[in-house]
Amino acid sequence: MSPNDFRQVLLEHQRPTREMIVAPGDPGCEPITKISGIPWWPADVPRPTCNHGHAMSFMAQFLLSDVPPLESHDNSLVSFHYCQQCAYEGNMPIGWNPKVGNTPGYDVSVCDLISEKQPDLLGIIAEVVIDPQSVTFRDSMDAPGYEDTMYSLDLHSIPEDYPQGADDFDENIYPGIIHVAKRKIGGWPTWVQHPGLPEIQDQERLHFLAQLDWWLCNRATWCSGGYAYLFLISSGTKILRCELVLQTT
Numbered sequence: 001m002s003p004n005d006f007r008q009v010l011l012e013h014q015r016p017t018r019e020m021i022v023a024p025g026d027p028g029c030e031p032i033t034k035i036s037g038i039p040w041w042p043a044d045v046p047r048p049t050c051n052h053g054h055a056m057s058f059m060a061q062f063l064l065s066d067v068p069p070l071e072s073h074d075n076s077l078v079s080f081h082y083c084q085q086c087a088y089e090g091n092m093p094i095g096w097n098p099k100v101g102n103t104p105g106y107d108v109s110v111c112d113l114i115s116e117k118q119p120d121l122l123g124i125i126a127e128v129v130i131d132p133q134s135v136t137f138r139d140s141m142d143a144p145g146y147e148d149t150m151y152s153l154d155l156h157s158i159p160e161d162y163p164q165g166a167d168d169f170d171e172n173i174y175p176g177i178i179h180v181a182k183r184k185i186g187g188w189p190t191w192v193q194h195p196g197l198p199e200i201q202d203q204e205r206l207h208f209l210a211q212l213d214w215w216l217c218n219r220a221t222w223c224s225g226g227y228a229y230l231f232l233i234s235s236g237t238k239i240l241r242c243e244l245v246l247q248t249t
């Protein structure tokens, strides 16, 4: 395949993405997209616990109207919790796994109608694993990353000079083509192993929600060169559930 044909294929598969530009500090208990700190969690729902009864660490929350393909789902917040205690004890929750299905050491919940609900006043109830960050966005178009280009696109050959990029976080993967490899919402996952999408049923649709990179999560157990990937599963206009996938190098 010629470089120009290859570039054209990547351009056709672009999706809108928003890199999360982070700044240290917790903006507080607000229903906004942010990393760690005090979660906005509805007062009428208990905080998530793992199957060993541990309180889980709050990792991040995402306002769905911030996520490029899901803007119409306004007034909903996705919260990601992970059991650091289980990780210390060797029962490391590994995210969605085709062999075991859901593992109970993490929680990715969707709370809807947030403008009609009050947050609980419990603050931080488990170890803070990621330094709290406020988030702003840098919008761009996102081409598939290396693993999806190799294994998910139906390409018969690729140019010898692919990929380019000076380091793991260099987004310039080919002339004129960007793949954002840092923390982001929407777009394409930056897989570090073979693409590992959660399985869904026939009538369901899978959406890539966000990824958190190892640089941001340097104390998280999965973040030795890896990522946490969050997915949302819908059917029609209804949000059914969310799922976590972890990969490390």
Ligand SMILES: [Zn+2]
Pocket (backbone or CB within 6 Å): 050, 051, 052, 053, 054, 083, 084, 085, 086, 087, 105
């Ligand atoms: Zn636990």
